[in-house]
Amino acid sequence: MRRSLAFKFTFLVIVWLLLAIGCMQVPPRLFWPAAFGAMSLPLALGANLLLAGYWLLRRWPVALIPIAVAVLTWPHLMRGLALHPLYTSAAPASAPELRVLSANVRIFNVYPQLRNEGLQSSKGLIKWVAEHPADVICLQEFYNEPRPTSDGTVFNAVRQIGRLQKREAFVSNTLVNSMGGEFGMAIFSRYPILRRGTITFNKLTQNHAMWADVRLPSHDTVRVFNAHLQSMSMDERDIVDSYSSKHGLKTKGLGLLRRFKRGVVSRSIQVDTLVRRIEASPYPVLLCADLNDTPFSYSYDQLADHLQNAWATAGTGFGASYNGKLPLLRIDNQFMDPRWQVQQVRVRRDVPYSDHFPLEATYRLQKSR
Known part of the structure; x- marks a missing residue:
């Protein structure tokens, strides 16, 4: 029995x-x-x-x-728990190399509720990004103040990040506040940006995508996408409350369900738009994205059908990128098309300034069309 x-x-x-x-x-x-x-x-x-x-x-x-x-089903398991402790790349050392950093920088903590004494977290994050040796930097929830304000030049992020490593900046602004502060996303490159563009999902909001064609020293041109998909707009305290007690489920559950529905539906539309643009690229593609979704989702699956995920290919462990109370959550990713081979990938959990940990990786370009 x-x-x-x-x-x-x-x-x-x-x-x-x-x-x-x-x-x-x-x-x-x-x-x-x-x-x-x-x-x-x-x-x-x-x-x-x-x-x-x-x-x-x-x-x-x-x-x-x-x-x-x-x-x-091993590839699906590897999406969530990568096991590559002895990973080595087969790409030849002579292949063009590109170091990439991506991060959701949470508008550099400019809002009063995010600031700490002396704006130390804001200054620390901007300084850390500016000093990073990456060739290409993709930032979501970017914020920049082109003119000095009462805080001085603390938030003049374009100048600070671009100047130190002599990087060219491409910023897509979705909102400008009364102080001239610019909200959006950004791509910085140590190499020339030949063309650039913005991908709106019906209308230009913080949730959009952008792309830049970068000319490498090898004279290869590659297309870098930077994307920020729809957030659930769910407070982690509400999530914890909803499963901690019957009262929490009753008071928080229905609202969380509505937000969940709105988020997954919006992201499915957005990722389909993004995939079409990726398919149309004439150059090798790298994608940096805050998916606001797990590796076990429609959004991730559609991208994985066309691109390889850097962490699933070369990482070890869960690769959790969310800096909060919800454990083992990887919502920030870098993807590559088959013409790239990832050399190494790392989640920078030692950089705690935002609610997302930065993700850095090194790639070698195997061949172009």
Whole structure:
């Protein structure tokens, strides 16, 4: 009887796993509850591995079934928990190299509720970015004050980041406040930017994308995309409250559900637009993005169908990029098309100024069209 139940449970877990993978293919704009099924994939993958261990101890031939499923779904497991401790790149040393830094800098903590004494976090983050040796820097939630204000030149980010390493700046502004402060995104490059453009998702907001064609010293031209997809606009305290008690679920749950729906639907539309622009690129593509989504989502899956994820390819561990109470959350990513090979990738958890940790990687260009 116990063995019969174990067989049935194994079958159900495999069905659950396959359905969760299928849910990642469903655009939330068509059926948004599928996003919940996709989010359950890590649990299904873990349950399948536990069942493989169970059957190895009890009846090893049966273990071949969950083991075979684990092998077939291994790339999905690697999305969330990369295991590459001995990774080495096969790209030749003579191939063109590009060092890339991406980060959501949370408008350099300019809002009063984000500031600390002496604007130390703001100054520290801008200084850290400016001194970073990256060839290309992609920043989301960027903020710049081109003219001195009551805070002096603390937030003149374009000048500080561009001047130290002699970088060219491309900034897409979505809003200018009464003090002349500019909100948007930015791409900085030590190499010439030949062309540039902005991708709006119906209208220009903080959630948009931008691209720049960068000419490398090898005379290869590459296209760098920088994207910031729709946020859930969910306070992590509300999320914690919703699952901590029945009262929290009752008072917070419905509002969180509405925001969740709005977020997944918007991101599905935005990522489809972004993928079309990536497909149309005449040059090798690198994408830096704050997806505001996990590796088990429609947004990530659509990008993974066209590009390789740097962390899933060369990282080790969860690669958590969110600096908050929600654990193991990787919503910041760098992607590359097959003409690139990642040399190394790292989440800079030692840089705590924002609610996102920066992500840095080095790439070698294998070939161009």
